Amino acid sequence: MLKSKLAAAVVAALAFGCANAYAGNTSPSDPANAPQDAQSNSQSAPSTTADDASKKAKKLQEVIVTGSLIPQVDVETSKPLITITAQQLKDRGFTSVADALQAGTFATGSVQGSNNSAGFTQSAKTLSFFGLDPSYTKYLIDGLPMGDFPALYNGSEAFNNLASIPIEMIDHIDILPGGQSSIYGSDAIAGVINIVLKKTLDAPVVDARFGWHTGGGGADRRVYAADGFTWGNLNFVGGIQVESIEPIWGFDRSLTRQYFTQGTTPATASRDYLVLSETQLVNAYYSPNQLNPGIGCSAVTGQFGGTEQLQNRANHGQYCGSQDSAGYVTETNKQNTVNLYTHATYDLNSNVQLYQTLLYTYDQQKFSAGSNFLFWQSPIYYDANLGDFVLAQHAFSPEEAGGYQNILDNNVENSVYLSLGAKGGFGQSNWDYDLTFNHSEDHLQERTFQRWTTAINNYFGNILGPNLGPDPLGFGYPTYTPNYQAFYTPVPNSAFRAFTGYSETYAKTWDNMLRGQVTNSSLFSLPGGDAGLATVIEGGNQGWNYSPDPRTLDGETYEFTDVSGAGHRSRYAGTVEFNAPLFKMLTVDMSGRYDDYNVAGGTVSHATYNLGVEFRPFGDLLLLRGTYGTAFKAPTLPDEFQGPSGYYSSVVDYYNCAKLGYTGGNVANCPGQLSGEQFFGQQSGNPKLQPIVAKTFNLGFVLSPFEGFSLKSDYYHYNIRNEVEVQSSDFLAQTESNCRLGIFDINSPTCQDALAKVIRSGTPLAPGLLPPITEILTPKVNVAREYLNAVITEANYSHVIGPYGSIDVKTSWSDIMTHRQQLLPGDPFINLLREPYYSTEFKSRVDGSVGWLSPTQTWGVTLYGIRDGASPNYLATLDNNYYSPGAGKLAPWIRYNLTASYSPIKNLALTLDIVNVLNKMPPLDRSYPGTESQPFNQLNYDVNGREFFVEATYKFGNAK
Template sequence: MIKSKITMAIVAALALGYGTAYAQSAPSDGSQQGSDQQPAPDVKNAKKLQAVTVTGSLIPQSQIETATPIITITADEMKAKGFTTVAEALQQSSFATGSVQGMQDTNSFTTGAETLSMFGLPVGFVKYLIDGRPMGNFPGLYNGSDTFNSLSGIPMDMVDHIDILPGGQSSLYGSDAIAGVINIVLKKHIDAPTIDVRYGWYKDGGGANRRISFADSFSAGKFNSLVGLQFDSTQPIWTKDRSFTKGYFQQGTSPGIPLRDTLVYVPFSYDSTISGMYLSDPNHCQNISQFWGGTTSEHNRPGHGLYCGSPDTPGAGTLTLDSKSASLYTHNTFDVNDDLQLYGDLLYNYSEKKWENGPNTTWWGTAGPSAGSSGGYFWDPTLGGGSLVDLQHSFAPEEVGGYQHIMNKQYENAYMLTLGARGTFGQSNWDYDLGFTHSDDHLRELDFQRVAAGVEGYYSSHVLGPQQGTYSGYPVFTPNYAAMWNPISQADFKSFTGYSNSFAKTWDNLLRGQLTNASLFHLPGGDAGIAMVVEGGNEGWSSTPDPRLLEDVTIDYGNGNTVTTPYFWGTSATPGAGHRSRAAATVELKLPVFSQLTADLSGRYDNYKVGNQNVGAGTYNLGLEYRPFESLLLRGRYGTAFKVPTLSDEFQLPSGYYNTVTDYLNCGRLNFTGPTLVNCPQNVSPTQYNGETYGNPALQPIKAKVWSYGVVWAPIENMSMSVDYLHWSINNEVAQLSADTLSRTEYLCDIGTIDPSTQTCKNAFDLITRGTAGKIINGVQLLGPITHIVTTKLNVANEQVNAITAHFSYGHDIGSLGRLVLGMSYSDMLKHEYQDYVIDPPVDLLRHPNYSTDFKSKGNASLTWLKGEWSATVLANRFGRSPNYAAYASDGYTAKGAAKLPGWIRWNGSVTYNPIKSLGLSLQVTNLFNKMPPVDHTYPGTTSLPYNTDNYNVYGRAMYLEANYKFGQGS
């Protein structure tokens, strides 16, 4: 039986298929296949029918609201609220307050992947499960650094519901479960063969979407199977399709004028009439006026002069992906007898994705190899009696052959296979489940590149001419400037461009065994339960860039003047590969101490073997549920969580670079510190060093203390509300130390501010290498100059977060007019502090916008109407305030114009009509009122994306028509 009014209120809402509940049953596979089983008519099985397995506990139970707050989104709810993908449904949820990179970040490392940040914590701090089994990692590295999970390969039409557990859950689910757990539960049975067809489009153009899916369940004796297929095809939205992004910002801090598509700039000249000016085209851009659809012309920039540019240059990038995907899902069971069932699941996804960054990464200039280390300038002794000059040219579509033909491409093959057996030991209360899961993800990336030798050779022969030595460190050229304003043929462009071809992959094996007894012994409040899990496996990651990305070439500019530079112009890569094995054991106890109080205790130990090193982490959790009366639940939990370092953290291969750094130690010995540091002699600081970075197999797990408390109240039938307060205290976070931080630490250790015997000082001393010959200045003996710094990753960062979440649902009959269901959800970040290194003070991320642009709060409210064959839903989604550009640039709110942007509210809606039992017709609309992000007037006129692409989008209103037909259902 169902025990409380809270449960009845939640079940009533869930039965309608709409409204977010606070706890939702995630039935074990066997219980979901009830119609396919032959139940034994005994007391044991009848008792089990009363219990379900709730995400957040391994023990079946009759209460679906627990010590852990749980949010459930059903498949019907996702569609009714206008969400078109699993990623969108989760990213729009109130708990996803953090800024994340996505498909608008076309120059990032993982444009083709989708993820989220729970409560502003790193994207890798969420544990993703599919039917309770860990999801495999995406092979690409988020922000070029960390492996993570991508949500883009989950077929929407195969999803039954999604459970979200905020807060640390490592005592049950192991590594990564710091911010929370997201369990995507796929369908296990459908009543009839079903075909679903959907077509969508955007009001302002681009983004047309087509989806078709088919699924069927069938049985043959003791064998039961579900097979589903889904195909998606989506056209891109180009920046030219949106008024916000097709040109330069006209409402900012400076006039919105075109960038310098073709430029000859003279920052210094002995001729004062041209010093600091642009050299204008004598033909006033006529030779290239056909560029950018005939919009290229002469423009004036006050204080600098005339140049050639087009207002349409920003329109050549994409805002969304050009994508095609196909997914296969199958779930199969075979009932050997009443006590044993074999099962097998397969989820496979193939996708092709393309995107374009436009001329932002398709240009040439003397800032490349031709200038060597001179900062982008060369010396022309014939211009104005001697001048420093900078050249640049952004390639026009007419030279490229159309930007749609040079898009970056990504191909992904991913699958997850599970085989296992489960059942009951005779007539006992002991259930078992033994399963093996293998996941595999292969990624191929074709990135459009400029070949350094080719593009430099072209401009050397057509514009620069041979290099004539150097002058004060600047290369000397006497260019043919008129050639800068001559078009480049498409054949010439193709001769110095092409694609790099890189591969990456991840794999994971997991063997897991579970024993469960939901009636271990009797307590005053009911039966105590226990679950025990033992698991083991291994995982691997590899990144194999195109070999040319790791290659340097030597370019000869004439007269013996050469420069060594990466093979591809302005691009390099870092390879890596590694694997590790792991084992874990988990125990959970459910103890109904008495009728009003239930305790849930769980503990887990994980061990990872990295090379010859074993890394272990133990976690625990204590949860309490107190019901003073049947309509009220008071709950709380305290425990620990952890995250093992990612495989890329441990196994990225070494890569080198050159840079300069302030020598705090030697400057300090000369008494130049703080405000006087700028007076430190230039022959002492800054100093050039050879830098090196690589993975660190000795990294230790990230650890967290987590706790929460809250209340769930169901004052009347069909109404339920909850409020929960959550806390994270995270330490030992992995961070990549900067050279500046290491140099400062070395100085503080040298003067004793930090104890030289600490690990902090040992790291600084070990990672910095100095030359042997130190200078003596003013009688002070200095150490040798810094020559080498290793900026590897270490366990050095700490983080604290406090947040609050609230939920409300209410269903009400309105007589002959049908039924209304109201749902609301809200999250607010109360505190978020981050300490990058032990010598740094904690940074308040809510007040330092250069560190974080996360939303402080998010909330949504939905209203659903149901009557007979009709249903309709409207959703209001509010994104809270976030810092504007001026606040981000100044890292605060005291600079001119610095402020927080107002909240952004977007409305979605849907209407569904079932003319016959077998047919459902739907109209879904996202961003019903075509609401654009709040205008940020602090962006300069030189930008074409005047909004934070990690928080907002300008896609606008989208409309979708969908038809769902179930064969054999009659009228």
């Protein structure tokens, strides 16, 4: 009876997982070996002798520690491990897994997120270990690989999405910095993050939470329910979490409500109705009063909430615009998420346990990039009445669109993570086995609001009027006599709807892995204890498919193209780990792994190793530790199979601006047609890419002088080679300018590379200038090298203060000592800490918490603080130094969270969280120009501000 019910449960889990995976999303990851938590791995066997009893007692003390395959008694090993428990997540006021991990002192790098308007992955969140590439981190769920997100970070890289992991279903999170490929395989260069889900519940639980921001927007509602039961040999845990979050708009915050008023130039309203001369370098804007006599901008003053009016920009001229259009951008997304989780085990006998884990996620996110990405622009034409070559542009207002909230981009992700397995022991021996099948799948639907090229050009073509033939000067431009009165009139919503709509792109990733592990934690005796051995063999396949709407590839989506690509590959790997306590004071751990990928008729393979040493000269008082090893990252499927993908964007023509005298902070005043040249960018995958390889080591200590206190500090070194580089268009344009101006050696590899990738064509705007930039090429190649040295120091203290309860104090500090990168062979190394154009990472971060719990555990209060160190201001990133006029560093950013909990009755807990208690905004950066609508580094900061949460948790029955 029990067996039949178990079979039915397993079949139902498989059917549920596959059905939802087909309709939903999850993603693949590279092969990895995975520890399970102590509960799910502990085995027991009948004992008939004293030795058996001793072995059983030892086994009960052993736990699987992230970073090793062999169960161990000591949690502190040669590999420094950072653990965040579920209680710490709550006490520190973290509202999501992504928030908690991004606040870690190891996560000092700059990353894209939801406030990166018009970014490639605005619905996803990730992090950067010590400023290293986000894709260099291996993510695990219960020790097994987490799937990749279907869309590409920065348009080119596979990565993992942390945005929708259910925080209420977390038991703890392990963070392991340093290269870990000898255990976990590809991607584990910077470190490993293992998200361990709950395996048991002491009682059914219901939790409800509501949050709001004092600045407006961002209302958050979340409900969680979970239960579990034991039926004979069957143990089951299941839960569901549902959350809804409203967006924060730019107009909700004073810093982003209007164009920047405290910058290096006066606040400059958006150019919503503009006619621009292509022949005049100064005062090139034609006044609306000239083109629309007696009316000017008066017909459009109702736009953008009644803030549209005649504007004047120094040295440029007049136009119709709004200072408030800056605020119509979502700073955080609208999000609706549903998470479903189940975990079950069934003991067939004392040597066989079947287990199953299922995590399903539905995540919908909506966002807007604002009017800067919702416009029409004419081609250059000859205006017969003006006798000039001009172009016209119009940005659409919320009133024309029927409300921006009704045209939000809409991303829907469905993901499934499924693990099925059996584990146990071989008879009465010390050998254990674990056989696992792991499947992850991620489906993404991107509905992007578009302007249809043919329809929008037809609509404005009626305003331009009939083509009167080529221009009289023989340049081949069309001639028009536009109806400017119609141009300076709002577009009716019916017409707007006729030339706009949604494109639909579908993407998916999948990963299948069959993994077998055999472990013996008491292989033979050594003077320091029992030696341990673990071996793993695994194999599987993975795939990626990104299928854009065909209209994004044939030019029918206005000023918008998408990426395409698809591919799959098989892989296998073998791992061996040996742990030898040579003496009571000295333990050595050795591991090695071989990975092989079969792709496109070829093979990519790599072997890695790691040696760890633990030295305890004074027992538990002091641990000296260190590891040395290698790591790698195999080319991802997008690296190999991304098709030629194009995009339209604009870039500053730094060279032509410099020739006209506009450099440094003065670049913002460069004539409009040079400060935002439209170009077509193109990049593609490369199936001949080789693995990124690294050598890493760490040295550190753990000091525990008395009970309740520990101090640990670890130094990390990374030497990474063969990195894949995709340069930004802005970087290439600046480099090309510096090469042509003689700032860089024009014969250097970097200059020759930039000159080949920045393509100019057409007619120069003025004598002495080069033709405009029309195309920029950014292929992927194995060229870069990187060195990094960092240190993390942690202190923990807990103490019972008699009748006054207990206190718990934790603090952590990280510092990036050196970080250098060489982009191309033969180039000098870039100091990423001193050359801010290349990196805006934080050099240091400190966080800490002080918690108090009453003797009866009825009351609890925790104050958490985080300090992000200095980062470069805008001009420093532009000039690539800290000494140019106006360049410098921003003040540290310090925030505090306060959490208070109260249990009026045994089973009920009430919690108040205040996130960012002092409502700290990003450090004010006065070096931004007045043309900026988001005057802060969106890779480092946010404008979320103070947020309150009230939460109630009720446990039924006799909960602990």
